[in-house]
Amino acid sequence: MNLIEVKGLTKQFRHPIKDPGLKGAIKHLFTQKYAEKLAVNDINLSVKEGEAIAYVGPNGAGKSTTIKMLTGILVPTSGTITVDGLTPYKNRMENAQKIGVVFGQRTQLWWDLPVIESFSLLKDIYEIPDDIYQENLNRFKDLLGLDEFLHLSARKISLGQRMRADLAAALLHNPKIVYLDEPTIGLDIAVKERIRTFIKEINREKGTTIILTTHDLDDIEDICERLVIIDQGRVIYDGELQAVKDAFVKERTIHFQMKEAIPSLTSLIDGLPGVILENVSGQQFSVRFNRFDISAGEIASYVMQHGEVIDFRIDEPKIEQVIRKVYDGKLDLNSGQEEETRLVPEKV
Ligand SMILES: Nc1ncnc2c1ncn2[C@@H]1O[C@H](COP(=O)(O)OP(=O)(O)OP(=O)(O)O)[C@@H](O)[C@H]1O
Ligand SMILES: [Mg+2]
DSSP states (O other), rough: OHHHHEEEEEEEEEEOOOOOOOHHHHHHHOOOOOEEEEEEEEEEEOOTTTTTEEEEOSSSSSSHHHHHHHHSSSSSSEEEETTTTTTTTTHHHHHHHHHHEEEEEOOSSSSSSSSHHHHHHHHHHTTTOHHHHHHHHHHHHHHHGGGGGTTTTTTTOOOOHHHHHHHHHHHTTEEEHHHESSSSOOOOHHHHHEEEEEHHHHHHHHOOOOEOOOOOOOOHHOOOOOOOOOEEEEEEEEEHHHHHHHHHEEEEEEEEEEOOOOHHHHHHHHHHTTEEEEEEETTTEEEETTTTOOOOOHHHHEEEEEEEEEEEEOOOOHHHHHHHHHHOOOBBTTTTOOSSSOSSSSHH
């Protein structure tokens, strides 16, 4: 059985349209005009225990609205949600025991309390046994470096510290599922890295199911194997992250380290179709190539004919490029075809 089962999930927001001022408010009493916004439109989603899913899409796509319905904060207009056998908005307390939530835009901590006191409160609220609380606290202190600010109030700590504290708070009670809505927003690279490593570890070691929304696609590269892209409230892709990369990212780079520098390297590489030489320095160089024109294997064996290769590495394509294109409407994932690329790549 799936841990999360979502069928036909829809959220229609309805908000009053008023002219400005008192006159507008009075007029609204009589005319009552409303604008409607279909934020989430007939979404289906099945999630197995232990999966880590990236839920991405442009601003206003409906990501946060989906998360809010999954966590039980918002009631769907129509459709059904089952999370570990429960309907989140109907069984809010029971559901809360099973889930952890981090909203990057808003803290779940008590603003005026020292962070450690917020944790103690959560211990009581969730009735976390002493040993589990201590074990988790020690572990999270270590992994997230909480010691430096545990005794400061949430109001006084930096954004990066706050996000780390929020993550720990969301996971103290060993939830089965954690929903992360932009957990790295506004953070510097070092803190982002720390948070990514932490999330990955929680998923791999504890088998915690992760649903992650983000605009920083580096977040998902390491953590998520499954990618769900939504646009205007609808799912436009649901599948393997790697499959999207394989199908749509044309360019790859190989970095070579040679025993000795190759003489006349430029003219040598010029002999290969569509291959561009980059970053030449001593015995090292990189080549960028279109893998629909030539394979990495062909390039490697060509280079090996002209010198001794000590080491080489192929750069994985970045999902960033692909998803940007999807956002920009330049790529139709359903047809699986960009101008010259193929859905199933011919060559590695
Ligand atoms: N409470 C609300 N009342 C009316 N409209 C809303 C409400 N909450 C969200 N919306 C609208 O629903 C749509 C989806 O919003 P949502 O916050 O889910 O997008 P998102 O994908 O999380 O975007 P972002 O990447 O900017 O966080 C938007 O058009 C938004 O304006
Ligand atoms: Mg959002």
